[in-house]
Amino acid sequence: MAVCNGSGVSTQTFQGVIPAVYHNYHRSCVILLFSSQDGILGYDVKSVVMTTTLTLQEKDVQVTSIPVQQFGKLQEIGVCPRKPPLLVVLSADNATRTFLKEMSTTGKLHRPSWFLLLPDVTPLEEFFADIYVPFNCKFLVARSFRDHVTLTEVYRVDQDSSLIISPFGHWSAATGLTWCRCSLYNRRKQLNGHNIRAAVVHEPPFTDVREKDDGILYVGGYFGLVWGLLETRINFTTTWRKPSDGSWGMFENDSWSVVGKDSLNKTQRHGSWNGMIGMIQRQEVEVAINEFSMTSLRLNVVDFTIPLLATK
Structure with a gap:
């Protein structure tokens, strides 16, 4: 799952929406990814990673964190051996886009689940212009609007086709997570x-x-x-x-x-x-x-x- 920065997102939103998506995806662990070249929503990177990690650990979630520039080393260690992880990306700079593009060209993007919190001003088509999210990849994009987060699923039928953008659900501190309970087949038929x-x-x-x-x-x-x-x-x-x-x-x-x-x-x-x-x-x-x-x-x-x- 990947989370990228968006305007007006509070740390409480991070601490609420990430565990909710994790439990609904039934992943074995969460990996927090961030760019060492960029801050997160104007906050200190280490502070956001630390508070998010503590929140997940309090909910008995196995969690680790690493810069996107070092993700290859984490793959060699073999974190989350039982199930594919939920990748949470806490940045949206050029280094992060380069990382996602490289993952897509190696054919490994579909293995984990992704959750991307994107700035409200960034068009989805622009961010994913050269990133191939394959047909069988679970890739959620989240955008924060004051006290709630909207969830959208993105993918392509093939590498040369246009990006498909499909509404998926929403989250708020008051109502929790509400999203589509239909299977991947029913969403991609x-x-x-x-x-x-x-x-x-x-x-x-x-x-x-x-x-x-x-x-x-x-x-x-x-x-x-x-x-x-x-x-x-x-x-x-x-x-x-x-x-x-x-x-x-x-x-x-x-x-x-x-x-x-x-x-x-x-x-x-x-x-x-x-x-x-x-x-x-x-x-x-x-x-x-x-x-x-x-x-x-x-x-x-x-x-x-x-x-x-x-x-x-």
């Missing part, structure tokens, strides 16, 4: 005609792949029918592609090497994926539609949906 690149191989009755006269692939069968229903339901289109080797995906040229010295030796696995799994790993497609066996090796490089059918 409109893809606005986005085109998805999908890999497929011919395997009736699960996938029936046929090529039209213009070279465009048509996919029927059980999975093709399910995918077509999803296209209609959440408004997207599909460009189908077949792997050149016609395979599902196997790990090739498998080998091991030793990394380290003496008692600290570690083994490292080398190789490459072929088939549809390889197409996903190389980002040639976003998804593969077929009957797949879920293995620990494949789970290292792709995500699986919940099973749609069971076979023996």
Whole structure:
């Protein structure tokens, strides 16, 4: 969760809204992030971090703090191992925007939950102009208006699409936190005609792949029918592609090497994926539609949906 500075925000607001969002997100801990180059709402950085930390600890919340410039070191330590953390960013300067931009380019922005308290005078489109908040990222923006805070959710369908801004809830000292209780799917079930690149191989009755006269692939069968229903339901289109080797995906040229010295030796696995799994790993497609066996090796490089059918 990320919190950035906004005009007229009191320390009481910080101490009230942050624990409320934390408990509703069910995160394992809170990490307070701030820029070492900027103050917070005109207050002393150390003072705000200290008072916010004490408030969270009194509520039995595991909390730590670190400048955004040193966040990489915190990742190496492995804070919050049980669940992704709630990141609270207490600054909104150029260093903070650079940090968020770098996080988005590495593809790691979606892992934690974010809560951003932005200055009222800063347009959302301007602040997120070059920051890619992915479709599956929980990123809240909060703005303070006197004695209450409005909450807005932001994301993009893909990296090149416009920023989607959706009202989410509000908080005040008098009423507490009120926000949308709907699931992430119900909040993100409109893809606005986005085109998805999908890999497929011919395997009736699960996938029936046929090529039209213009070279465009048509996919029927059980999975093709399910995918077509999803296209209609959440408004997207599909460009189908077949792997050149016609395979599902196997790990090739498998080998091991030793990394380290003496008692600290570690083994490292080398190789490459072929088939549809390889197409996903190389980002040639976003998804593969077929009957797949879920293995620990494949789970290292792709995500699986919940099973749609069971076979023996």
